[in-house]
Amino acid sequence: MAAQKQVQRQTGVALWRQIADRIRASINHGDFDDTGMVPPETALALQFGVNRHTVRSALAALGQEGIVRAVQGRGTLIERKERLNFPIAKRTRFSQGIGDQARETRGVLLGASNERADAEVARRLGLPEGTAVTRLETRGDADQRPVSRATSWFPADRFAGIEEVYRRIGSITKAFRELGLADYVRSTTEITAAHADTADLGDLELSPGAIVLVTRALNVDLDGLPVQYSLTRFAADRVQFTVEN
Amino acid sequence: MAAQKQVQRQTGVALWRQIADRIRASINHGDFDDTGMVPPETALALQFGVNRHTVRSALAALGQEGIVRAVQGRGTLIERKERLNFPIAKRTRFSQGIGDQARETRGVLLGASNERADAEVARRLGLPEGTAVTRLETRGDADQRPVSRATSWFPADRFAGIEEVYRRIGSITKAFRELGLADYVRSTTEITAAHADTADLGDLELSPGAIVLVTRALNVDLDGLPVQYSLTRFAADRVQFTVEN
């Protein structure tokens, strides 16, 4: 093996960061494409002349970036991912937005309940606090991969039974149609980003430290009457949003 | 001090995760509101009966979530933050969007250069590859806090001298006006999220592991001709975007 540029100590840049940069460059260069994995931690430690823990810090950082994913007993896998594009517009719908990019899109009902609107939900839906609302917990999949999870609130009186309809057909748009709402439009969308919480990790199959894009969206019928307020968390490494003005 | 529930070993849940959950709950409960800080790592280690490194892992996880921020030599501070709202619409401008939320907004020129459009920039601006473009590196501040950093490309022939104009007045909108473009509108905006890179940490005063919201936006004049393509990175914990349809 030829000599190579070694990591340098006491330069103000931590060893683990130098090593992370080197490994990232190697991945981008395609050095590990044959196996799709990073060499074992012990091998990297030997190669860079550092302790295994230092390599682990570097790999942890790359894991944070979503570039690699460590699996106990197997190794550290290189992640490859393309982002699905979600247009945000009047006609924003989950399945339509990505319909041309994924072979199969599906909505899965995770849970549901009937409850009274708290201050936040009431304000968004334009209802008096305490009005009966139906809450649906759903997950959006594209090509068998979880992409988003949403909590949605609907006016309970207007969309009675939406839970079972959605469970059956897996689409809000179609559920609305079956319940007598032929069309609706996106009114406002708020977008923020956060670290994935415990529920995200499970539902979206993310690794700790991953990022979620969080949207708070209001859908209204053609008379401008709110029909759905939803809080959705998207796996940030699987999506991008586009706004066309 | 009364006895308290201790962390448990060999339960399948790592000690650092148990401790992170406990500290998070304490923060939310307001236990540390008097100081605004988490107790020292050594004190927490003693309290939970674990090694200090285990506490550090827990605090690192909370740092990832943006709940705390460790400062060398001082301690681990509890973060409290409100977000500036950026409307994304035809009239999207940095200073206008947050003008009613911050007392002072400012654009700072970090760097500039004249260069040839690469494939990406050429495609976005609708120019032939290799056309002369001006690149500005800018930082957006609100109330003396850095909020975003942007790389913008402009057709060089049309906006010659934009570098010095922007440096003087700190506003793209006003620079355009001085250069003969009275008005422009936002055409498209793409939004993704990523972990902050090294440059983000410096320019935006972020901690490692922080999140940035990344936008790729195209501004066009009233004839639909592209005038600016910009790639902007926002400190995710300081902003939210809203889309009104």
Added chain:
DNA sequence: GAAAATTTGTCCGTATGTATT
């Protein structure tokens, strides 16, 4: 199927560097 080897995950202990108070 069982055992061994491989690989990552967790925890402990220690030492030293660096920044703040």
Added chain:
DNA sequence: AAATACATACGGACAAATTTT
């Protein structure tokens, strides 16, 4: 100048999961 507290790195031990023998 000294004390405090966070940052980095090393070494070792064992646990847990997976793959190979």
